[in-house]
Amino acid sequence: MKQLKKISNALNIQSYADDLIQITSKSEINELLNLINDNQSYLVIGEGTNLVLPENISFSVVQPKINFIEQINEHEVKVGSGINWTTLVKYCLQHNMFGFENLIDIPGSVGAAPVQNIGAFGVEISKFIKAVDCVDLVNGDQITLSQQQCEFSYRSSIFQKKRYLITAVHFHFPSTHKLICHYDSIQVLMKKKGMISEDLSPIILSELVSEIRSSNLPNPSIIPNVGSFFKNPIIKKADLSLKNFKESDLIIWDVGDEKIKLGAGRMIELIKSRFQYNINVDVYQKHALVIVNKNNAKQEDVLKFVDEIKSLIEEEFSITLEVEPEIIYS
Ligand SMILES: Cc1cc2nc3c(=O)[nH]c(=O)nc-3n(C[C@H](O)[C@H](O)[C@H](O)COP(=O)(O)OP(=O)(O)OC[C@H]3O[C@@H](n4cnc5c(N)ncnc54)[C@H](O)[C@@H]3O)c2cc1C
CATH class of the missing domain: 3.90.78.10 (UDP-N-acetylenolpyruvoylglucosamine reductase, C-terminal domain)
Structure with missing residues (x-):
């Protein structure tokens, strides 16, 4: 008898699937293409932080675990879809690529981030996306979609139509950067700490955002x-x-x-x-x-x-x- 695979998810629903296929490199995509050719149903997941799963998933789960960060130049980076989002935010801050500071601590993977155009504190990820590498799940082609082709809007993108599996995302950062700190909660915390705008740097702003998030939002590993x-x-x-x-x-x-x-x-x-x-x-x-x-x-x-x-x-x-x-x- 085939052993069911437990699918971990942030809501901690006890969920099991027929099969869990983890793709660690682009070359392993063939396994996914076989499923497509056999007309089998499957679900693409990242870290399961934005899913409400059933107890029994009657099809295969495909999880990209493509983990790399490639520095293209001082303003550009290409990132595998399996990298954790906050790991990338911290990498960018450490390497003087600024803009993600308001998006720190959003749970999940880089590959899922463009799907709903993640956003927080007045910033959306779409602003920094140059292109997205994906597999077209209809014909198995490996393609790159430009920022415009991704059809980003508030919490929405072309990827919600489920046609593409994202393998990597290309990000670019402006050479001059203005910190976005107008949100009430940021202003209130700055005031509480006796800070003014001039005290802020991207790293300090990311720490404020982190502090606000951990005081307002439950940690899924403690409260699902x-x-x-x-x-x-x-x-x-x-x-x-x-x-x-x-x-x-x-x-x-x-x-x-x-x-x-x-x-x-x-x-x-x-x-x-x-x-x-x-x-x-x-x-x-x-x-x-x-x-x-x-x-x-x-x-x-x-x-x-x-x-x-x-x-x-x-x-x-x-x-x-x-x-x-x-x-x-x-
Ligand atoms: C405590 C908490 C706070 C959050 N705060 C925010 C917030 O401030 N802002 C915000 O925007 N979101 C927020 N979210 C939602 C969540 O963090 C994001 O939606 C995140 O991008 C989901 O990532 P994931 O890897 O867990 O994706 P999953 O939950 O596994 O999947 C989400 C969707 O993406 C698709 N998907 C995943 N990986 C790929 C891929 N490689 N290719 C194609 N499709 C893929 C899945 O099919 C599914 O449709 C929060 C969630 C939690 C639990």
């Missing part, structure tokens, strides 16, 4: 979670409808074009007293946008809770929240 569970909704300003709350109760960012982005975490915070008690799942006490596995939750528990949150938000604000992590069905 997949980070923000919902995207911040963007709506027309005129469409904002409130029943029991005032505009000042919400977090609102003006995004131009008569549109606003709403802090989904604050909206959930406002309605969370209406949740039915659930022994397995809850929102994180310090940040309601994060769903945590309290007890041994199954995918079913998480999805039921997600539906409850979505319908309460819809009832209160007439807004349909969009889930950020990917739900994998067996």
Whole structure:
């Protein structure tokens, strides 16, 4: 009998797959191409920090473990998809390539980072991507997509269409760099530490970001979670409808074009007293946008809770929240 493979994931759902194929170099891609040729189903994963897995995955899991960092020149680096994202951020800071400081400590792999165009504290990874090497999973071709071909937008890219397996990412960094520190939480921490903008360097800013993240977000290896569970909704300003709350109760960012982005975490915070008690799942006490596995939750528990949150938000604000992590069905 074939032994099932345990698939580790940040939400700590006890999940098993028929097979786990780890690709450590481009030459091992043939194994993946065989699956494609045989018309077999498979799932590409990185570190499993943005997935809600079922208990039984009835197909093979393919995990790129291509680990290299190649310095092309002082402003450019090519990185294998298996490298851990924060390992790369630290490498870049140490080698005077600046821009990733706001993105430190986002869990996961380099290969997954372009998939949802990871972002934090006013910075998105797409700004630094020059090109992406991938395998076209439809015809097995190994190709390079330019930044433009990646179709990046807020938490979105062409890679979400699942046609490509990313093997490496080419990053480039501007020769002059301006630190992005306008986010409230950064300003508040700077003030608390008696710092002014002139005190900041990319490394110091990365340390502030790290400090903010560890005080607001649960560490998945201690409290299983997949980070923000919902995207911040963007709506027309005129469409904002409130029943029991005032505009000042919400977090609102003006995004131009008569549109606003709403802090989904604050909206959930406002309605969370209406949740039915659930022994397995809850929102994180310090940040309601994060769903945590309290007890041994199954995918079913998480999805039921997600539906409850979505319908309460819809009832209160007439807004349909969009889930950020990917739900994998067996
Ligand atoms: C505590 C916490 C905080 C987080 N904070 C943030 C944040 O601030 N900002 C943010 O943007 N995200 C955040 N996330 C989400 C997560 O870190 C990112 O989505 C990350 O890029 C996922 O990386 P991964 O390797 O774990 O990918 P996985 O979860 O394994 O996969 C995610 C998606 O990428 C695809 N994929 C993975 N590798 C490849 C590849 N090589 N080629 C093609 N497709 C691939 C998978 O099929 C899947 O669709 C957070 C998550 C956690 C747990």
